[in-house]
Amino acid sequence: MIVGLFLILLVVLIFVGLPLFTCFGLVLVGLMLSFSYNGTWVLPSIFYVLNSFTLLAIPFFIFAGALMNEAKISEKIVNFANAIVGGMKGGLGAVTIVSCGIFGAITGSSSAAVSAIGMAVLPQLDKYGYDRRYSTALLACSGVLGQLIPPSLPLVVFGMLTFTSVAATWLGVLFPGILLIVFYMVINYLKCRKQEEIQTAEKLSFNQSILRVGSTLKKGIWSLLMPVIILGGIYGGFFTPTEAGAVSVAYALLIGFVVYRTLTLKNVLSSARETISVLGAVMFIIMIVLALSKFFTFERIPVLLAEAIMDISPNKFVILLLVNILLLVVGMLMDDFSGMVIMAPLLYPLLVKELGMSPIQMGVLMTVNQGTGQLTPPVATNLYVAARIGNVSVANFFRHTLPFLFFGNIPVLLMVTYIPEISLWLPRLIYPNLIP
Amino acid sequence: MIKIVQTLWRWTSNSEEYVAILALFMSLGLVSLSIVTRMTIQYESPAWEELARFSAIWMYMIGVVVVSKEGSHLKMGFIETRISSLKARLALGLLNDIVMLIVLGIFTYWATGDVVASIQRGESSVILRLGMWTVRSSFIVGCALSALHILIQFIGHASEFYGHLGGSE
Numbered sequence: 001m002i003v004g005l006f007l008i009l010l011v012v013l014i015f016v017g018l019p020l021f022t023c024f025g026l027v028l029v030g031l032m033l034s035f036s037y038n039g040t041w042v043l044p045s046i047f048y049v050l051n052s053f054t055l056l057a058i059p060f061f062i063f064a065g066a067l068m069n070e071a072k073i074s075e076k077i078v079n080f081a082n083a084i085v086g087g088m089k090g091g092l093g094a095v096t097i098v099s100c101g102i103f104g105a106i107t108g109s110s111s112a113a114v115s116a117i118g119m120a121v122l123p124q125l126d127k128y129g130y131d132r133r134y135s136t137a138l139l140a141c142s143g144v145l146g147q148l149i150p151p152s153l154p155l156v157v158f159g160m161l162t163f164t165s166v167a168a169t170w171l172g173v174l175f176p177g178i179l180l181i182v183f184y185m186v187i188n189y190l191k192c193r194k195q196e197e198i199q200t201a202e203k204l205s206f207n208q209s210i211l212r213v214g215s216t217l218k219k220g221i222w223s224l225l226m227p228v229i230i231l232g233g234i235y236g237g238f239f240t241p242t243e244a245g246a247v248s249v250a251y252a253l254l255i256g257f258v259v260y261r262t263l264t265l266k267n268v269l270s271s272a273r274e275t276i277s278v279l280g281a282v283m284f285i286i287m288i289v290l291a292l293s294k295f296f297t298f299e300r301i302p303v304l305l306a307e308a309i310m311d312i313s314p315n316k317f318v319i320l321l322l323v324n325i326l327l328l329v330v331g332m333l334m335d336d337f338s339g340m341v342i343m344a345p346l347l348y349p350l351l352v353k354e355l356g357m358s359p360i361q362m363g364v365l366m367t368v369n370q371g372t373g374q375l376t377p378p379v380a381t382n383l384y385v386a387a388r389i390g391n392v393s394v395a396n397f398f399r400h401t402l403p404f405l406f407f408g409n410i411p412v413l414l415m416v417t418y419i420p421e422i423s424l425w426l427p428r429l430i431y432p433n434l435i436p
Numbered sequence: 437m438i439k440i441v442q443t444l445w446r447w448t449s450n451s452e453e454y455v456a457i458l459a460l461f462m463s464l465g466l467v468s469l470s471i472v473t474r475m476t477i478q479y480e481s482p483a484w485e486e487l488a489r490f491s492a493i494w495m496y497m498i499g500v501v502v503v504s505k506e507g508s509h510l511k512m513g514f515i516e517t518r519i520s521s522l523k524a525r526l527a528l529g530l531l532n533d534i535v536m537l538i539v540l541g542i543f544t545y546w547a548t549g550d551v552v553a554s555i556q557r558g559e560s561s562v563i564l565r566l567g568m569w570t571v572r573s574s575f576i577v578g579c580a581l582s583a584l585h586i587l588i589q590f591i592g593h594a595s596e597f598y599g600h601l602g603g604s605e
Contacts, residue, residue, distance in 0.1 A: 017516040017528065018535055019509035025539035039542070043550035043575055047493075051571075053485055056463060056492050063460065239471055246467040269457070273502075276456040280499025281510050287496075335510060 002034050003301060014333055015378070024288040024338070031295055045294045046287045053242055054160045058153055059279050060245025064252045065107030065116075066271035068223065071256035071263050074116040076220030077102045078124075083216040085185070087209065089200055090192025092128050096121045096135070097142045097184045101177065104146035105227035106248070108153045110336075110374055111385045113146030114139055118389035129197040136390030137400030140382040141408065142184060144371040147336065148177035150231060151241065154336045154370055157286070158363040161344045162352075166241045167234050168431050169363040172423040176368055176416050183408040191403065222255040235430055282337050289341040297345060306350035316355055320417050323347060324369060331373015335381060339370050358435060361416070364423035368416050372409040375401055445584075452501050452581065459495035463488040486563045490571045497578030504582035507589060509536075526597040533590035540583040547575035 006027050013023040032039065049055070068074075081098040085091055096117060103113040118139045125135035147154055150170035159166035192198045204212060217224065229251060230244045239247060256263030296302065309322050327347075330339045344366060351357040351365075374382040377394065383401070387394045415422050428435045466488040474480040503509055519525045551569050559568040 015515060017511055018532055019511040021509060022532070022535045022539045025543070026535065029539070029542055039546040040549060040553070042546050043572070047550075047572060047575075050493050050496060051489050053489055056467065056488060059460060059492065059495065060464065060467075063464070238475075243467055243471050246464055246471065249464055250468055272457045272460055273453055275460065276453065276495065276499045276502050277506060277508060279496060280456075280501070280503035281508060283496040284500045284503070285510060 003031065003296075003299065006031050006034075011333060020335070020338065021284045021288050024285065024292055028288060028292045028295065031292075035295075035299065037295070037298075041294070042291045046290050049160065049290050050283075050287065052160050053240075054156060054166060057151070057156045057166070057242040057245040058282075059275060060242065060249055061108045061151055061153060062112075062278055063271060063275040064245065064248035065109055065112040066274045067249065067252035067256055067263065067268065068103075068106055068226075069112065069116045070267040070271050071252065071260055073106075073220070073223035073255075073260070074099070074103060074120045076216075076223050078117065078120045080213075080216040080220045080224060083209070083213040087200065087203060088189070090188045090198065091200055092121065092125055093130065093135070093138055093188040093192055094185050096125070096138055097145070097181055097188065100139075100142035101145040101149050101181050102224070102227070104149035104177070105151075105231070106223070108147060108151035110143040110146035110371065111381050114143035114382055114385045115389055117142070118386060122390055128199045129195075130192075131400075132390060133392055133397040134191070134400045136386050136392045137397045137404070138184075138188065139390065140386035140397075141375060141401055141404040143382040143386065144374055144409070145177055145180060145184075147371055147374075148173050148180060148367065150174055150177075151244065152367055154340045154367050155363050156241065157337055157340045158344050158366060161341065162348055162359055162363070164359040164363060165431070165434060168427040168434055169360050169367075170231075170241070171235070171427040171430055172360040172364040173367050175422055175426055176364060176412055179415070179422070180368075180408060180412045183412060184404060187403050187407050222259045226251055226255075282335070285335070285338050286341050289338045293342050293345050296342075302346045302349045305346055306354055309350060310354065317418070319350070319355065323351065324365075324413060324417060327366065327369040328372060328376065331370050331379075332376045333379055334373075335379060336367075336370040336374060339373060340366060358420065358424055360427050360435065361420050361423045365413070365416050368409070368413050372405065372413060375405055375409070448581070449505065449585075452498055452505065456495050456498035456502060459491040459498065462491040463495065466491075483563045486561055490561070490566070493571055494574045497574040500578045501581040501585065504536075504540075504585040523597070523600050526593060526600060529593045530590065530597055533586055533593055536586045537583055537590065540579050540586065544576060544579040544583060547572070547579055551576060 009030070010023055010027045013026060014020065078095060078099045081095040081102065082092070085094040085098055088094065099117045099121065100113040103117055104110070107113065122135060122139065126132060150173060152170055152173050155169045155173060156166055158164065159169055226248060230248050233239045233247060234241055234244050253263065253268070256267070309319055312322060313319060327339070327343060330343055334342070347366075348359075348362070351362045352359055374380055377383060377398070380394075383394045383398065387397070390397070424435055466484040470480045470484050516525065516528060519528065551572050554569045554572050555567070560566060561568060561571075
């Protein structure tokens with residue numbers, strides 16, 4: 001009862017507009033006072049999680065993404081995607097989707113994908129007659145692919161909290177990520193098909209197309225090789241996900257300084273500064289939410305939540321639906337990292353121990369769900385970043401995101417929830433001993 | 437005396453970012469070194485990993501200070517953006533600052549207790565045998581410096597708020 005009241009207070013504080021860390025901090029302190037806890041366990045429990053080698057992947061990938069952004073590689077990715085899918089009706093929309101997927105395979109962050117790809121494609125989309133509100137919505141939605149295509153940063157947090165292999169969960173989310181690309185491309189095609197004002201790039205013959213793909217591939221090969229090196233290195237057994245983060249920074253520096261010569265020492269410093277700023281904002285929230293999550297464990301809230309949900313219905317189908325609704329609500333109120341930190345330990349007993357779900361599937365389900373949360377206000381990072389880049393207010397373009405949400409994100413989420421093989425077949429193929 | 441304090445504060449404030457960047461490069465360098473030596477001479481030291489983790493913790497905490505200085509903590513801003521009255525917005529800003537100060541104050545207090553307990557227990561790291569207080573004190577530094585930045589912002593916001601109150605009267 002008291003916990004419930006404090007959770008309502010949390011929602012109110014978030015709505016009032018207090019910084020998220022203070023909302024969680026106040027609720028934590030309030031709960032501790034109400035339950036007569038002292039503060040001696042808070043810092044040790046935070047320290048235990050922060051002192052993790054796995055967690056280091058987050059700053060490394062954020063830094064690599066910032067460097068790639070400074071090195072202006074997004075343009076090369078967009079040109080390559082344009083050569084592949086740009087020729088069809090709504091081609092440039094498809095280019096946006098594919099480019100965000102490729103950029104996600106480099107940075108693992110959705111907001112980085114929105115801002116980097118957005119700056120490169122929005123002027124082009126305008127030129128080809130796309131409504132700015134639609135193109136901004138498309139960009140915001142495509143940004144979700146940034147965190148679904150490995151390396152996925154929220155899954156680093158999930159793996160660390162639930163002692164699940166990060167590399168295996170990354171493999172698990174890859175296929176749902178590709179599915180989402182396909183769904184988005186179909187939705188984009190259907191939307192653009194009948195719009196006369198949208199122009200298509202000039203039709204090229206098969207040979208011309210191949211030549212164009214070849215030439216853009218040649219120009220962008222160094223940036224396009226990055227995901228191959230990162231994922232090949234991890235799944236080839238050469239390095240861990242954290243080390244892959246360090247390799248991607250080294251690679252970004254190499255191509256930025258030596259190949260493209262677009263990086264300067266000043267760029268590197270500003271990228272490092274940006275990384276520190278992002279980390280500072282995210283990490284403090286993670287720390288406090290970690291303590292809050294520990295408090296919930298002390299008070300057996302995960303067990304009580306599992307019992308409460310199972311009391312509503314013992315049917316697995318209904319339970320999973322309720323879990324998804326709960327996660328969607330959390331995604332509306334919290335950023336993806338906080339949502340993951342607070343919900344993963346809460347739901348683990350229910351999903352893995354009671355329902356027998358694989359931890360990998362659980363991680364994938366949570367990431368896809370949290371990705372949807374990036375598009376659902378009031379806390380919807382992608383919408384705000386896209387609004388800033390597209391210079392359109394969220395209220396103006398939000399309705400254009402709805403087709404992508406209802407016919408893209410939700411179907412993929414339901415597939416991930418009810419068809420375990422969608423997230424498990426690839427990890428099972430690569431790690432046959434890890435998943436029975 | 438005040439001048440010395442001001443100079444010291446300015447120096448600290450300017451160096452925060454660089455300390456965090458240094459910590460980032462240190463952890464990055466140590467992890468990279470580990471990969472290179474493992475692939476070339478089949479050697480890697482667990483001490484490098486430990487040091488990388490510790491410098492990362494300092495980086496996270498100084499990052500919190502940098503964000504506090506920039507005033508860029510994540511927030512929803514749902515109501516804030518809908519308030520048209522400047523005075524009400526300033527009042528909400530003041531409330532934000534006070535709540536942040538309270539939370540940071542409590543965390544500084546807990547962090548101090550944690551460092552004292554760590555020293556009393558004589559805790560040291562597994563590989564390098566470093567006193568754990570050297571790492572755990574990052575929480576005190578991070579929370580205390582953040583609180584100081586917020587306090588300075590609070591004073592600025594308060595004077596702005598009273599200035600507007602005076603203006604309307």
